[in-house]
Amino acid sequence: MTVPRPPEPIPGARLLFSLDPSVSYLNHGAFGAVPIGVQRAQQRLRDEMEANPLRFFTQGLVERIAHTRRHLATFLGADPDGTALVGNATTGAAVVLQSLGLRADDEVLTTDHGYGAVAFAVERECARTGATHRCLPVPLDAGDEEIVEIVRAGLRPGRTRLLIVDQLTSPTAKLFPTAAIAGVARERGVPVLVDAAHAPGMLPISVASIGADFWVGNLHKWAYAPRGTAALVVSEPWRERIQPLVVSWEQHGGYPARVEWQATLDYTGWLAAPAGLFTLRSLGVDRVRAHNAALAAYGQRVVGDALGVAPADLPDPGGPTVAMRLVPLPPGVATTVDAAHELRARIAERLDAEVSVAGWNGRGWLRLCGQVYNTPEEYDRLAIRLPTLLAQG
Ligand SMILES: Cc1ncc(COP(=O)(O)O)c(C=O)c1O
Numbered sequence: 001m002t003v004p005r006p007p008e009p010i011p012g013a014r015l016l017f018s019l020d021p022s023v024s025y026l027n028h029g030a031f032g033a034v035p036i037g038v039q040r041a042q043q044r045l046r047d048e049m050e051a052n053p054l055r056f057f058t059q060g061l062v063e064r065i066a067h068t069r070r071h072l073a074t075f076l077g078a079d080p081d082g083t084a085l086v087g088n089a090t091t092g093a094a095v096v097l098q099s100l101g102l103r104a105d106d107e108v109l110t111t112d113h114g115y116g117a118v119a120f121a122v123e124r125e126c127a128r129t130g131a132t133h134r135c136l137p138v139p140l141d142a143g144d145e146e147i148v149e150i151v152r153a154g155l156r157p158g159r160t161r162l163l164i165v166d167q168l169t170s171p172t173a174k175l176f177p178t179a180a181i182a183g184v185a186r187e188r189g190v191p192v193l194v195d196a197a198h199a200p201g202m203l204p205i206s207v208a209s210i211g212a213d214f215w216v217g218n219l220h221k222w223a224y225a226p227r228g229t230a231a232l233v234v235s236e237p238w239r240e241r242i243q244p245l246v247v248s249w250e251q252h253g254g255y256p257a258r259v260e261w262q263a264t265l266d267y268t269g270w271l272a273a274p275a276g277l278f279t280l281r282s283l284g285v286d287r288v289r290a291h292n293a294a295l296a297a298y299g300q301r302v303v304g305d306a307l308g309v310a311p312a313d314l315p316d317p318g319g320p321t322v323a324m325r326l327v328p329l330p331p332g333v334a335t336t337v338d339a340a341h342e343l344r345a346r347i348a349e350r351l352d353a354e355v356s357v358a359g360w361n362g363r364g365w366l367r368l369c370g371q372v373y374n375t376p377e378e379y380d381r382l383a384i385r386l387p388t389l390l391a392q393g
Contacts, residue, residue: 003301006376007294010283013372024353024378026299028371029170029198029324032221034276041275042226045268057264062250064271065260069231071274072219077206078233084242084256085231085270089197091245092216092232093118093164095259096193097125099242104130106161109154109190112137112361113169113176118195122164131161140315140361144177151181157188167196167210167217168203171358173317173324173367175203182212191238198222200231201280202289202323207233214238222323224276226269232259288372292323295370299379300325303368306383307390327366329357333390334364350389353382 016035019025025033049056065085073083086092102108108122112135119133126133136154138147155163163185167178178194185192193214199205201222207215215233219225234242239255250261280288304314304327315326334340334357343364344357356367368379 003305004294004298006298007291009375010287010291010372013283014375016279017373019373022352023348024351024374024382025371026368026374026378026382027354027356028369029221029367030354030356031227032218032224033371033373034220034226035224035279037279038224038226038272038275042268042272045271046266049266049268061267062253062257062261065267066257068270068273069256069260072229072231072277073233075223075277076200076217076231076233077208078215078231079208079236082235082239082256083231083233084259085229086216086259087228087262088220088230089115089195089216089218090117090121092214092230093193093195094121095232095242095245096214096216096234097121097162098245099238100125100161100191101241102126102129102131102161105159106131107134107156107159108132109156109160109163110135111151111165111176113172113174114164114166115170115195115197118164134160140172140174144180144318147177148180148184152184152188155185155188155190157190160188160190162193163190164193164195167194167205168198168317168322168324170197171360171365171367172315173322173326174315175318175322178212179210182210186211197230198324201276202292203319203321204289219273219276220269223273224279225273226276228266228269229273229276232256283372289321289323291372292370293319293321295374295376295379296323296325296368297370298376299368299370299374299382300327302376302379302383303327303366303386306387323370325368325370327368329364329366330390331363335359335362340364346389347382347386351382351385353378355382 070080073080122133182192191213194212196217200217200219213235219229220227244259246262248263250257334343336359340357340359
C-alpha cells in the first residue's frame, strides 16, 4: 500500500505548546490545547484582575467583553449583534433549548451523529416540557444530497420545533452540509441549531452564510482560545426570546449581554481569546489547516493499514481542511460506551498516545486528529503498537 506523504512540519510549532513530550497527543478535538502565548495572555489578565478585583469587574469589563465578542464574531463571519460569548458549545445548546418554549406534542429532531451531552440536554428539556426527542439515522457514507433528502423527509412542519445538526460530527468526524440543511428547514418553517463545536479555526466558515437560526461553536478547540470560550450566534428574529441559563445583572441589558454576563465568573479566557487567533494567523491559517488535515489523513492511512483496513473502507469526511479522521476498529472491539472508554484509557496508559475511541452504530471507531504540534512519527508509533494491544484483548 502506498501511504500519502505526510505534510511538511511547521517549524517550531510544537514549542508553542506545553504538551508533555512523552505523549503522542492525537486528540486535539476533545479539549483543544492552549498555546503558551495564549496562556500567558490570560495570566496577565488574571494578574490585572487580582490587583484590584472590584475595579476589574466594575470598570469596563462589560465593554471589554463586547469588544472581544465583536473581534471573534468577525473572525467567524457572524453578525456581532447576534453573537454572545458562552462557556462552551453545550451551554450554547442549552440556552437555545430552554428558550424555545417547547410544549407537549412538539419535537426536537437530531441525527445519530450528534454529540452525546447535547442529546442528554434535548432529552431533559423534552422530559420537562412533554415534548419528544426524535433521532434521524444518517448512514456514515451518505453524500450531501442524500443527507439533505433524509433531513427533508424527516422534518414534520408544525411539530418539529428544532432541528439540531452538527457541522463536523464528534463520533464520526463527518462534515454535514449545514447551509443546504438550513435552507430545507427554512422552507418548511423549522428552526435549526447548528452545533459547530469543532468548526472555528479548523474550517473556513462564514456563520452568516449558513443561514441557521442558531449556531454555536467552540473557540477553545481549533482556534487556540483558553478553555471556556464559545460563541452562540442567534438570528435576528430570535434574539429577544433568548434567555440566559443564569439570570444576572445584565438581565435588562438585552441580547447578547444578558446571555454573556453570568455573575462572578472568570472572564479572562474570553478576553485572551484574540491571542489564540493571533497565534493561528501568525502560523498562517491556511497553512495550519492544510497541514492538520493532511497529517490526520496520513495518520488514518498508516493506522488503518496496520489494522488491515483497506483505504476504500476508511471514511472520508470530505473537505481538505477536516483535521479529524476515523479508523474502524476490528468487529466487536469498543462497540459500547464503556468498552470505548476502557480502550481509550488503555491506549493512553500502555502506548502513551491520547486518541478518541467511540462506539457508533455497533462498531468501534478510533478518531485521530492532526495539529501543528504532531509529527508523522507519532502516528507511525501508534500504528506499530496498536495491533498488539488489540490482540491482547
Ligand atoms: C459536536 C460537538 N458538540 C458539542 C461538544 C461539546 O463541547 P463543550 O464540551 O465545549 O461544550 C463537542 C465536544 O467535543 C462536540 O464535538
